[in-house]
């Protein structure tokens with residue numbers, strides 16, 4: 506099965522050059538404010554940054570006084586993240602890890618449970634999210650939260666078929682070297698995977714582009730109750 510890795514390895518340098526230190530307006534205006542409200546970052550929080558790309562949100566978390574374990578399955582992306590975030594090497598530990606591999610994910614366990622986990626614009630890039638949701642549940646402390654921002658599935662689905670899981674090629678940044686995979690799942694599919702693993706939802710936002718009336722992004726907070 507094509508898990509999209511080849512495309513991300515080819516796009517890693519382009520992505521890092523384009524996003525730079527501060528990421529793009531899309532991230533800064535739509536993703537970061539909503540994710541940050543739901544994540545409620547506290548100094549000393551221990552946070553897992555899932556599919557971290559070039560580490561832009563990891564750096565933001567570090568600036569707020571958190572300790573971060575960040576990972577991505579693209580080795581090139583992680584090399585670029587380490588280089589770009591050198592000044593934060595005391596606070597951010599970068600790893601190569603595939604979010605579809607449960608046992609690999611459990612190796613991200615450190616000497617304490619995570620307070621929080623975050624996945625910015627990533628679950629729609631991940632071929633199978635069940636192992637990730639299971640592992641994050643295991644890695645979080647009781648009452649810990651997992652916040653993710655992703656394409657709003659109700660408004661961005663292929664083939665005129667909202668309910669059926671599907672993969673399509675798409676572009677995160679105009680003129681990126683190769684198209685990447687986007688994995689569509691309905692809202693009930695995503696939420697039911699979270700519920701099966703034991704999470705409850707206790708925070709939710711929908712974000713449109715400025716001036717528009719239809720949200721293209723949804724931001725969800727899952728909580729591990731027990």
Ligand SMILES: C[S@@+](CC[C@H](N)C(=O)[O-])C[C@H]1O[C@@H](n2cnc3c(N)ncnc32)[C@H](O)[C@@H]1O
Nearest residue numbers: 513556557558577578579603604605625630631
């Ligand atoms: C759209 S980028 C978002 C990056 C970062 N979270 C941000 O907001 O800047 C999606 C990232 O997901 C990563 N990714 C896709 N599938 C993955 C998987 N199975 N395991 C780990 N990372 C994955 C890609 O390599 C890419 O860096």
